[in-house]
Amino acid sequence: MRQEHKETMKRRRRNIKLTVAYDGTAYHGFQRQNKCVAVQNVLEEILPAVFGDSIEIAAAGRTDAGVHARGQVVNFFSDGMIPIENIPKAANRLLPKDIVVTEAQEADRDFSALHSAKSKIYVYQLYHSKVPDPLLHRYSWQYEYKLCLADMRKALTLVTGEHDFSAFRAAGGALGMNPVRTIYEAECKQEGAMLTFRFWGNGFLYHMVRNIVGTVVKVGNGRLSPDNFAEIMQAKDRNKAGKTAPARGLTLWHVNY
Amino acid sequence: MRQEHKETMKRRRRNIKLTVAYDGTAYHGFQRQNKCVAVQNVLEEILPAVFGDSIEIAAAGRTDAGVHARGQVVNFFSDGMIPIENIPKAANRLLPKDIVVTEAQEADRDFSALHSAKSKIYVYQLYHSKVPDPLLHRYSWQYEYKLCLADMRKALTLVTGEHDFSAFRAAGGALGMNPVRTIYEAECKQEGAMLTFRFWGNGFLYHMVRNIVGTVVKVGNGRLSPDNFAEIMQAKDRNKAGKTAPARGLTLWHVNY
Structure with missing residues (x-):
């Protein structure tokens, strides 16, 4: 089921790579949490409004609660039509001031923020x-x-x-x-x-x-x-x-x- | 009445000069407020526990809401016995992390953080x-x-x-x-x-x-x-x-x- 869901995601047209900076003070780390707010929760909450489809991100590294990032990298698959150069502004308008998308790039289909990291x-x-x-x-x-x-x-x-x-x-x-x-x-x-x-x-x-x-x-x-x-x-x-x-x-x- | 109160304060033994640093993000400026929290409220709340008497401070400058300080200076009169060199540690133990007493000095009786500023x-x-x-x-x-x-x-x-x-x-x-x-x-x-x-x-x-x-x-x-x-x-x-x-x-x- 989970595998099937992953395959559905991969059938989407674009693989988007974002560079994300954040002040981690207010967050329970990067990775999505159920009972408290992590950076991933916030990103996955606002990105659907930017792309028009549901978004599941994978990140280069799970930073702990209170840890900051200047160059965290995430990727996700989307059929959204927004031009790549408009993504940071569109995302940052919806994000709180302590999380910023600093860069967006179209990535190859097999790019994974987690597994491609050297x-x-x-x-x-x-x-x-x-x-x-x-x-x-x-x-x-x-x-x-x-x-x-x-x-x-x-x-x-x-x-x-x-x-x-x-x-x-x-x-x-x-x-x-x-x-x-x-x-x-x-x-x-x-x-x-x-x-x-x-x-x-x-x-x-x-x-x-x-x-x-x-x-x-x-x-x-x-x-x-x-x-x-x-x-x-x-x-x-x-x-x-x-x-x-x-x-x-x-x-x-x-x-x- | 107010003048009389000032005279009572001046009869106290010590005139204490503190240098104070703060992150002003969370405060409604330096000057004491009734309905919201200013840096002065916080200092006047914790200093009595350090000195053993009620404290009324005067500051070199009223910084606005959200403005920060590295070298704000305040003074006040006290009969408290705490040695001057112990004051920063004693105060900082009681202060939140965004307000720090960085220095304490005994000042001349006529020193005023506000009026003596050059x-x-x-x-x-x-x-x-x-x-x-x-x-x-x-x-x-x-x-x-x-x-x-x-x-x-x-x-x-x-x-x-x-x-x-x-x-x-x-x-x-x-x-x-x-x-x-x-x-x-x-x-x-x-x-x-x-x-x-x-x-x-x-x-x-x-x-x-x-x-x-x-x-x-x-x-x-x-x-x-x-x-x-x-x-x-x-x-x-x-x-x-x-x-x-x-x-x-x-x-x-x-x-x-």
Whole structure:
């Protein structure tokens, strides 16, 4: 039945790819929920008015509650006639201010926002200050204790490459899933009190970026050495890693196809 | 009676000066309101628990609904015993995340956050893009039409100096007030798509910064020439100036004493 429904969707004329940015503060993540509002709920509610048919979207990544996106990508099939260049304006007129369609493209029939993704970039912002900043609060983790940037960068080099990332997988994540991922780049830039982590990889496990950041910060604070960090990765033991860094600092920055 | 009450307050031992930052999105401005929540309501509600006596604050500037602050300054008299260095933490524990006390100082008895202010700096952010950015929406005015930065800068040089700013005073403002102010610096910096206006002056009329920005943008868009801008200032005619720029782009940046 579900398969049949999918086939019906695929018989539609167009495969539309949208790039979507959102402030995730008010939403229970990206993925559709029954009892609370996720970004997907909002998109699937307004897109029928733009396309004239019911819409079911698939997304590149399920961001968690409170996580933001600059370059989330979704696709869906539609027979709607609206010219591609009119879609962002038409959608944004109906969307709340914290969700924006930034780009629309006609995609090949076999394009899937989820399965065609080759790599993703996540950015994590940490505001290193004893005093909170209310204008940065929604988009960063304020951390008031000492941090050694050199040690944090040592830990980040250990993350780069192909590894089993079980140590940084959420306790509640799907354990059946292959925990091996390749991280092409993991860096931390400092600009004033703002530390900006950037992770580019072929895929990420549930909570992986936030768990890496939490553990790297534990290294920066001196409660773990870079050697301990390497041991934790090798032991694949989530219990020895640091806390999951708060969702508000994380942004799905870009998806490469 | 009111005067008597003021004298009672002044007999208190300490004059406390606080620097306060806030995200103004959720508040009906700074000044205390009866029927809706202003930043002052929130501060006066939590400060008694920090100081142990009732608190009435005076502020350097009344920011409008939706306007933000990095360096708002308030003062009040108290007999509370809390050491000065403990005040920010104690207050921030009780404050919501969008209001933060960033600094506390013991002030001279005759210090007044309002009357002792020598100059203020306001910053206005304009996001020049056809596509909105949900992560910038709370803190900037998105403007999608063409802008000539050179012409805008010509208009800003006309603002600098001592002038009668009646043309940029809110229609509903107190007309009795002297409309002459001195602007020491009025500039606009571009960084990518973000235009950041900075106004440093000895004082500002109600809505003055937002009206200047609205009119400068009209010049940038070519609907007024820099010469027209000069004429509007000289004619002191609010009706010929541009629209009031949205509150969300404005931040009270700093107050000098």
